[in-house]
Every structure is written in structure tokens, then in C-alpha cells.
Amino acid sequence: MSGILDSVNQRTQLVGQNRLELLLFRLNGRQRFGINVFKVREVLQCPPLTSMPKLNALVRGVAHIRGQTISVIDLSMATGGKRIEDIKSAFIIIAEYNRSVQGFLVGSVERIINTNWDAIMPPPQGTGRASYLTAVTEVENELIEILDVEKILNEISPLNTDVSDEVASDIDVGESADKIIFIADDSSVARNQVKKALTALGLQIEMAKNGQEALDRLKEIAAETGDVTDKVGVLVSDIEMPEMDGYTLTAEIKNTPELQKLNVVLHTSLSGVFNQAMVQKVGADDFIAKFHPDELATAVQKWLKQQ
Missing domain, CATH: 2.40.50.180 (CheA-289, Domain 4)
Structure with missing residues (x-):
């Protein structure tokens, strides 16, 4: 032992x-x-x-x-x-x-x-x-x-999912306000936490349960317009997911011409040491530890404005 x-x-x-x-x-x-x-x-x-x-x-x-x-x-x-x-x-x-x-x-x-x-x-x-x-x-x-x-932790001590009034009043995504924020996370609790925080800002949300499901859907959207960023503003993805993890999903996006302009924010419950070299290797644009609604909202605004 x-x-x-x-x-x-x-x-x-x-x-x-x-x-x-x-x-x-x-x-x-x-x-x-x-x-x-x-x-x-x-x-x-x-x-x-x-x-x-x-x-x-x-x-x-x-x-x-x-x-x-x-x-x-x-x-x-x-x-x-x-x-x-x-x-x-x-x-x-x-x-x-x-x-x-x-x-x-x-x-x-x-x-x-x-x-x-x-x-x-x-x-x-x-x-x-x-x-x-x-x-x-x-x-x-x-x-x-x-x-x-x-889910277990949230049942014991629910997290606050509300963006503060101060941050909410400063959120301005300009011409990207009509674009979808895509969420990939295997935890239903985590997906809903992100959804609640971002829909309060008037943003449109679409969700997937894992990296493979997210990749398939993003390719479908890209096939409609030629470039996924015509409809999707930012991907907020967990790292640990069944079938395809967030690292692999990010790498696939950055290596696919019709997807590679999409900004990817990796969002994980791991909140201590994480592999920065790995994040950079796969080409992720940002990393945020779960779960702080103000930081998430600020990051989404930042990358929406850079579309």
C-alpha cells in the first residue's frame, strides 16, 4: 500500500x-x-x-x-x-x-x-x-x-454563479454580441454554472458533453459558413472529458483551417499547478481555473473583442 x-x-x-x-x-x-x-x-x-x-x-x-x-x-x-x-x-x-x-x-x-x-x-x-x-x-x-x-461539491456547498454588478456593467462585446459562446464540459453542473454566468450577460450559449461532441458540432457550424467564427465567438472547454479531452480538442481546432481562428479558453477544476507548456503546445488562447464568474465573463469579453 x-x-x-x-x-x-x-x-x-x-x-x-x-x-x-x-x-x-x-x-x-x-x-x-x-x-x-x-x-x-x-x-x-x-x-x-x-x-x-x-x-x-x-x-x-x-x-x-x-x-x-x-x-x-x-x-x-x-x-x-x-x-x-x-x-x-x-x-x-x-x-x-x-x-x-x-x-x-x-x-x-x-x-x-x-x-x-x-x-x-x-x-x-x-x-x-x-x-x-x-x-x-x-x-x-x-x-x-x-x-x-x-456535482458532489456543489450539492454540499453551492458555488455562486452570478457575475458581479461591477463586472456586468463593464461587459461590452460590441459587434460579437450575437455570436454563440460554445461550452464543452462533461459535468452537467459545470456546464450549467458557465451557462448561467454567461446568459446573464445576454450571450447565446450552446453546449456539448465532451470534446468529440464539441468538435463534431463545430465542424457542422463551419460547414454552413466556411468559417466557424462567423457564428461562434469563443469556446470555453474543460480539459478532462471522456472520448476526447480539452487538449486534444484544442489541437484539432487549431489544425483545422475552418476552425483555427476560434479562440479557445481552457476552463478546468484543477486550480493549482497545471501544465502551461501543454496549454501552449496545443495552442489554447487562455486558461482559467474554475469557478469564478467574474474572471470567466472578463475572459469571454476579451476574446470576443479579438474576433
């Missing part, structure tokens, strides 16, 4: 080209889940948890780790399952999402697997936990479920 934990801690800086590394874990049952290693700061045996008044029922307590107080969320309870009872033998995955650090209580941690984004697929319809999944993949003939962590 110590080898697994050491490996996680050493590899959190790594971003692959259309490649994904998943840390596999279990909650209460046999089902295995995965979390992107790039989001993980460290994994450790669950330390003593301190109860605090008025905590959300899904938060089992707080842990004091390396001088920082971290809320610990029971992932089993958060996805509609039973609480993890044996905390002493459980583990905490310390991860960074949306500019904050959280601890996720899990029953056990297994190993890291390497796979490609095109092997990560949208979740099947009709499964009981489907509303908490962003993707699935298969490992050794077993389905691995990838949780929509942004």
Missing part, C-alpha cells in the same frame, strides 16, 4: 498527451471508482476526524493535515450509499477542485492505471448512480465509474 501512496504523491504533476492516469478506489462495496491522479495531492490512512457544529451531513469531520484544516467528505454517502463505518481502516484522498482542497473518505485505495481519453466513455443511461457519474471505463473486464466530483 505504501508503494501506491508514494506513487500517487510523485505523479500529481503529470499531464499526458491524450492520456489519463486514474487512481482506483472502492467505497463500501465491490464497485471500483476512479479519480484523475492529476487532481490528487496525496493519499493517506484516515487520521482522527474532528466534528464541528453545522457541518453538512455528508462531511464526516475535519482533518488537520500539514498545517491545514481540511473537510472530509464521505464519498459513499455523497453518492447515495451507506456511510463508511470503519474510519480507522479507511483512507482519505486529498484533492484540489475549484480553488479549494477537500478530503474524500473512501473505503480502500488500490492502484493507478494508465489509459487514453478515448477509452473513457460517457456513463450508460439508466444506471442507479448515473447522476453522479461523468464517465466510465473498462479495466480487466470490469466497469470503472468516474464520479462527477463537481
Whole structure:
């Protein structure tokens, strides 16, 4: 087990080209889940948890780790399952999402697997936990479920999606006001957060659930006019998506003549270290950590004006 934990801690800086590394874990049952290693700061045996008044029922307590107080969320309870009872033998995955650090209580941690984004697929319809999944993949003939962590976090502590009055009053996209802002994100919560922030500014929105769906639709739009920027002003894309990630989507756009003028803003819940060299390599125009509506609105205005 110590080898697994050491490996996680050493590899959190790594971003692959259309490649994904998943840390596999279990909650209460046999089902295995995965979390992107790039989001993980460290994994450790669950330390003593301190109860605090008025905590959300899904938060089992707080842990004091390396001088920082971290809320610990029971992932089993958060996805509609039973609480993890044996905390002493459980583990905490310390991860960074949306500019904050959280601890996720899990029953056990297994190993890291390497796979490609095109092997990560949208979740099947009709499964009981489907509303908490962003993707699935298969490992050794077993389905691995990838949780929509942004949805879980938003249910516990909803993010403000309103653009401030000060920023809203300064937004002026001029002649580009009638152009579509295209959003690509596998999390329904994240898509709706972006949509709410930008539609409040009077902007038109179109959305896709992953990079492949976004690319296909952008090519359809381009086929109507010859250049996608005749109709689309800016693409706001997540990086981590099933079938095709945001890096690959950006590279495809910049290498396709009828799409390459489109400004791409990469928008990800990873809010710490990210691979700036990778962002530059694929030709993205901007990078914004989720989720700050004022920063998003300002960036969209900036790139609309440069169309």
C-alpha cells in the first residue's frame, strides 16, 4: 500500500498527451471508482476526524493535515450509499477542485492505471448512480465509474454563479454580441454554472458533453459558413472529458483551417499547478481555473473583442 501512496504523491504533476492516469478506489462495496491522479495531492490512512457544529451531513469531520484544516467528505454517502463505518481502516484522498482542497473518505485505495481519453466513455443511461457519474471505463473486464466530483461539491456547498454588478456593467462585446459562446464540459453542473454566468450577460450559449461532441458540432457550424467564427465567438472547454479531452480538442481546432481562428479558453477544476507548456503546445488562447464568474465573463469579453 505504501508503494501506491508514494506513487500517487510523485505523479500529481503529470499531464499526458491524450492520456489519463486514474487512481482506483472502492467505497463500501465491490464497485471500483476512479479519480484523475492529476487532481490528487496525496493519499493517506484516515487520521482522527474532528466534528464541528453545522457541518453538512455528508462531511464526516475535519482533518488537520500539514498545517491545514481540511473537510472530509464521505464519498459513499455523497453518492447515495451507506456511510463508511470503519474510519480507522479507511483512507482519505486529498484533492484540489475549484480553488479549494477537500478530503474524500473512501473505503480502500488500490492502484493507478494508465489509459487514453478515448477509452473513457460517457456513463450508460439508466444506471442507479448515473447522476453522479461523468464517465466510465473498462479495466480487466470490469466497469470503472468516474464520479462527477463537481456535482458532489456543489450539492454540499453551492458555488455562486452570478457575475458581479461591477463586472456586468463593464461587459461590452460590441459587434460579437450575437455570436454563440460554445461550452464543452462533461459535468452537467459545470456546464450549467458557465451557462448561467454567461446568459446573464445576454450571450447565446450552446453546449456539448465532451470534446468529440464539441468538435463534431463545430465542424457542422463551419460547414454552413466556411468559417466557424462567423457564428461562434469563443469556446470555453474543460480539459478532462471522456472520448476526447480539452487538449486534444484544442489541437484539432487549431489544425483545422475552418476552425483555427476560434479562440479557445481552457476552463478546468484543477486550480493549482497545471501544465502551461501543454496549454501552449496545443495552442489554447487562455486558461482559467474554475469557478469564478467574474474572471470567466472578463475572459469571454476579451476574446470576443479579438474576433
